[in-house]
Structures are given as C-alpha cells and as structure tokens.
Amino acid sequence: xxxxxxxxxxxxxxxxxxxxxxxxxASIGVLTACLLLIGAAWLVSINANAIVGYVxxxxxxxxxxxxxxxxxxxxxxxxxxxxxxxxxxxxxxSKAQALEQQMELLEENAFLFExxxxxxxxxxxxxxxxxxxxxxxxxxxxxxxxxxxxxTSASLDLAVTITxxxxxxxxxxxxxxxxxxxVSLVIVANTIKITVFNRRKEISIxxxxxxxxxxxRLPFFVEGLIxxxxxxxxxxxxxxxxxxxxxxxxxxxxSSWFMMAFEHLVSFEQVALKMLIAFVAAGMSIGGLGSMxxxxxxxxx
Amino acid sequence: xxxFDHVTKTYPNGTLALDDVSLKVEKGEFVFIVGxxxxxxxxxxxxxxxxxxxxxxxxEVNGYNLVKMKRRQIPLFxxxxxxxxxxxxxxxxxxxxxNVAFALRVTDVSPKFxxxxxxxxxxxxxxxxxAKCMPNELSGGEQQRVALARALVNNPSLLIADExxxxxxxxxxxxxxxxxxxxNKCGTTVLMVTHEHDLVAEFNKRVITLRxxxxxxxxxxxxxxxx
Numbered sequence: 001x002x003x004x005x006x007x008x009x010x011x012x013x014x015x016x017x018x019x020x021x022x023x024x025x026a027s028i029g030v031l032t033a034c035l036l037l038i039g040a041a042w043l044v045s046i047n048a049n050a051i052v053g054y055v056x057x058x059x060x061x062x063x064x065x066x067x068x069x070x071x072x073x074x075x076x077x078x079x080x081x082x083x084x085x086x087x088x089x090x091x092x093x094s095k096a097q098a099l100e101q102q103m104e105l106l107e108e109n110a111f112l113f114e115x116x117x118x119x120x121x122x123x124x125x126x127x128x129x130x131x132x133x134x135x136x137x138x139x140x141x142x143x144x145x146x147x148x149x150x151x152t153s154a155s156l157d158l159a160v161t162i163t164x165x166x167x168x169x170x171x172x173x174x175x176x177x178x179x180x181x182x183v184s185l186v187i188v189a190n191t192i193k194i195t196v197f198n199r200r201k202e203i204s205i206x207x208x209x210x211x212x213x214x215x216x217r218l219p220f221f222v223e224g225l226i227x228x229x230x231x232x233x234x235x236x237x238x239x240x241x242x243x244x245x246x247x248x249x250x251x252x253x254x255s256s257w258f259m260m261a262f263e264h265l266v267s268f269e270q271v272a273l274k275m276l277i278a279f280v281a282a283g284m285s286i287g288g289l290g291s292m293x294x295x296x297x298x299x300x301x
Numbered sequence: 302x303x304x305f306d307h308v309t310k311t312y313p314n315g316t317l318a319l320d321d322v323s324l325k326v327e328k329g330e331f332v333f334i335v336g337x338x339x340x341x342x343x344x345x346x347x348x349x350x351x352x353x354x355x356x357x358x359x360x361e362v363n364g365y366n367l368v369k370m371k372r373r374q375i376p377l378f379x380x381x382x383x384x385x386x387x388x389x390x391x392x393x394x395x396x397x398x399x400n401v402a403f404a405l406r407v408t409d410v411s412p413k414f415x416x417x418x419x420x421x422x423x424x425x426x427x428x429x430x431x432a433k434c435m436p437n438e439l440s441g442g443e444q445q446r447v448a449l450a451r452a453l454v455n456n457p458s459l460l461i462a463d464e465x466x467x468x469x470x471x472x473x474x475x476x477x478x479x480x481x482x483x484x485n486k487c488g489t490t491v492l493m494v495t496h497e498h499d500l501v502a503e504f505n506k507r508v509i510t511l512r513x514x515x516x517x518x519x520x521x522x523x524x525x526x527x528x
Contacts, residue, residue, distance in 0.1 A: 209404040210378075210379035210408070211403075212407070
C-alpha cells in the first residue's frame with residue numbers, strides 16, 4: 001500500500017467520526033463510563049492502601065540492651081541492627097533519654113521519677129522502624145540473636161492484622177478492577193458491533209469495487225484509535241476533577257476521622273501519569289482492536 | 302471473457318438456483334440476461350462477482366478461474382470488473398467525486414492520476430456539475446450515472462449491470478442503456494440483467510433467457526424482436 005493511500009485512509013477514519021457523529025458519541029460515552037468506573041475503583045484501592053500503609057509506618061519495635069554493655073558494645077549493636085534488611089531505621093535511645101521521655105509523659109507528676117535520676121532503671125534501647133510488617137516475627141528473632149540484646153517489645157498481633165487488611169484491600173481492588181474491565185469489554189464490544197453493523201452496506205460496496213480487507217479495515221482502525229484516545233482523555237480529566245472536588249470537600253469537613261484520612265490520601269498528581277498512560281493504552285487498544293474484531297463477518301462478500 | 306461450464310448451484314436451504322448452465326460470452330459482446338424473478342439471474346451475477354461459488358462446474362471470468370481462486374485474489378479480480386446495481390449502492394456519506402474516486406483509490410494509483418481521471422469520467426456521464434453533491438441530493442437517474450461512472454473509472458474489461466434501470470424513469474432507462482451501448486462500442490464487454498422487455502426489444506443485442514435456473518433461449522437477436 002502506498003503512503004498516499006495510508007494518508008487517505010487515516011483521513012477517512014477521522015472523517016468517519018464526524019459523519020457518524022451519534023455512534024461516535026455513543027462509543028465515547030460507553031468507553032468513558034467504563035474507564036471512569038475502573039479508574040475510580042483503582043483510586044479507592046490505592047488510597048485505602050495508603051491509609052493502611054500510614055498505620056503500618058507507625059508501628060515500631062523496641063530492642064533493649066543488656067545493662068553491662070558499654071559505649072563500644074552499643075556502637076557494635078547498632079551496626080548489627082542496621083545490617084538487618086527489614087529494618088529501615090535504627091534510633092538509639094539512651095538510658096537518660098528514656099527516663100526523660102517517661103518524665104515528660106508524667107507531666108506535673110514528673111517529680112515522682114526524680115529519684116531515678118541517680119539510679120536510672122531504664123536500659124539503653126533502640127527504636128526500630130520495620131519495612132515489611134508481615135515479616136516482623138522473623139526480624140524480631142534476628143534482633144534477639146544479636147549479642148548484647150536483652151529483650152524486645154513488638155506487637156506481633158497488630159502486625160498480622162494490618163498485613164491481612166492490606167492484602168485484603170489489594171485483592172478486593174484487583175478483583176473489582178478485573179470485573180469492571182470484563183464488563184466494560186462486553187459493553188464496548190457490543191457498541192462496536194452495532195457501529196460495524198450500521199455500516200455493513202458501506203463495507204460491502206467497498207468489497208464490490210475491489211478493496212482489500214486491509215483497505216477497508218484501516219479507517220475503522222484509525223477511527224477506533226481516535227475514539228479510544230478521546231475517551232481516555234475525557235475520563236482522565238473527569239476523574240481528576242472529581243477527585244480534586246472530593247479532596248476539597250474532605251479537607252473542609254469537621255470530622256476528625258476524615259481529617260486523619262485526608263492527611264494520608266494520595267494526591268492525584270502522584271498517580272496522574274500512570275493513570276493517563278494506562279487509560280490511553282486501554283482506550284486505544286480497545287477502540288483500535290475492537291473496531292477491527294467484528295468486521296470479519298461483513299468482509300466475507 | 303465469460304465461460305460457464307455445466308454450472309450448478311444449490312443453496313443450503315435446498316433451492317436449486319442454477320441447473321447445469323453452460324454459457325460463453327466473448328470479448329466485446331453486449332448481452333441481455335432476462336428472466337422472471339427466481340429464474341437465477343441474481344445467482345448468475347453473484348457467480349460472476351465471485352460472491353458465490355458453484356457446487357459443480359467451472360466459472361471463468363476475465364481469465365480467472367473463480368472456483369479455484371483464493372480469497373486474497375478476489376479484490377484484484379473485482380478491479381477488472383465494473384458493476385452497477387439496481388439500488389445504485391453509492392456510499393451515502395461520500396460526495397459524488399469521492400464515490401467515484403474510491404474505486405480508483407483501492408487500486409493504489411497515484412493521487413495525481415485520480416485528480417485527472419475522476420473529472421474525465423464524471424464528464425462522460427454528464428455529471429461534472431454535481432461532483433460535490435452527496436448521493437441523496439441526486440435523482441435516481443443521476444445516482445445511477447454516478448454508479449456507472451464508478452464502474453467505468455477503472456477502465457474495466459467487463460461491465461455487469463444488474464437491473465440498472467429498475468429504479469429510474471422509463472425515458473432515462475433508454476439513456477442508461479444508450480450509455481452502456483456507447484461503452485460497449487469502445488470495446489468493453491457488457492452484460493445487463495433486466496426484465497424490461499421493451500428495452501431489450503429496442504436494442505438489437507444478444508439475449509439470454511433464464512427460467513428455473515436453466516438457459517431456455519440464447520439468441521443473437523440481430524434484426525428481430527425478442528418475444
């Protein structure tokens with residue numbers, strides 16, 4: 001096929017969108033609605049994960065150092081703790097700091113602890129920030145294996161619960177997106193089928209004058225690509241606008257729960273590029289391939 | 302040009318459309334095919350365009366063996382044949398110019414050639430002034446002339462006209478057949494299906510009569526009226 005033919009056929013594809021305005025609009029509407037649903041499900045899922053992730057970050061483990069450890073021992077222990085890969089931060093808390101923190105907590109009753117300043121009962125300790133909570137038990141075992149560590153404190157139950165919730169949300173999100181994608185595919189396929197059926201006469205005429213299948217398919221393909229692209233951009237912008245509105249509303253409410261959640265929501269800009277790419281890829285492949293898929297029957301003239 | 306050799310066609314529903322038809326049309330001939338509806342005229346046309354293939358027998362058109370032909374060869378074969386239908390079959394959302402140009406575009410010729418050829422053909426069928434019109438803005442006769450222009454633009458060696466006058470006024474019918482006759486004089490083989498006996502009688506051409514899927518009469522009909 002010559003370049004001039006390809007150019008002509010691409011132009012025909014663009015022109016067809018205009019001349020089949022109603023059907024084009026219907027296709028864009030259907031595809032946009034489907035992408036919106038999928039995108040919304042995706043946003044809900046990543047936000048739920050972000051909130052759970054925040055809770056996860058708050059979870060720390062403590063490791064206490066044996067009383068007889070001296071300064072060099074503590075340096076040595078800190079080095080060893082830092083080598084454990086599931087710990088992303090090690091914060092040293094000295095005996096004195098530990099006491100100070102306790103006294104701060106007691107506020108006006110702090111004088112009760114003044115006695116301890118001479119003989120501090122608190123051990124030196126490390127605060128450990130854990131990367132992956134699901135492997136907490138294993139990490140604690142490693143920590144306890146270090147020479148000079150007297151004991152640890154970590155809430156293993158909480159870790160298990162949070163991990164379960166996280167997995168649940170990821171799975172539910174994936175399942176919903178997959179289901180919506182399937183439903184969308186069926187709806188879009190039907191819309192395209194109607195479009196092609198409406199133009200079966202046109203297709204058969206082209207066959208009679210000796211057009212090859214490729215020649216007939218190409219404009220439909222270009223048309224599908226463009227409709228897919230338009231749908232992707234429209235749904236992306238709608239989703240962005242809707243999300244910003246929601247964030248504004250949440251930022252303005254009095255509800256403390258919303259405020260807490262609001263602090264940790266993912267901003268749209270963080271996912272915008274990823275989502276735009278996914279939408280454009282999905283829209284164009286559905287539009288492009290879909291419009292070609294259902295032509296076979298009508299091409300057999 | 303056309304050679305049917307003991308061609309039989311039965312449709313899946315059991316209808317016997319063509320029953321052992323043998324037929325030869327030479328290059329440069331003008332042939333009328335007549336017969337009642339259901340006589341097998343449409344099947345004959347479909348056979349010529351390789352829309353249907355026979356259950357038995359051989360069909361040869363323009364040097365192609367249509368029975369053995371592969372699917373991907375069909376477009377190339379059809380470009381050598383011009384077709385005109387009773388219902389015109391113009392593409393409704395293309396202008397007159399584009400409808401005619403489309404038949405050229407599928408053949409991958411240069412845009413420059415298209416720009417020269419289409420106006421020439423439109424002038425031939427006397428539609429130069431209507432190039433920018435849409436098909437639905439034209440009368441039946443004009444639409445049929447557009448269809449004729451489209452059929453001729455590729456300079457086909459065979460022109461098939463399936464009841465081209467069925468949807469237009471009687472006087473215009475004569476004009477169309479006159480036009481076909483002129484085209485035939487330039488060397489194109491013309492095969493016209495019709496059931497308008499007046500037309501057939503007016504033009505002294507070879508007439509093939511079909512009845513119940515068989516050829517019941519084949520006449521050169523020179524100088525005598527068809528009965």
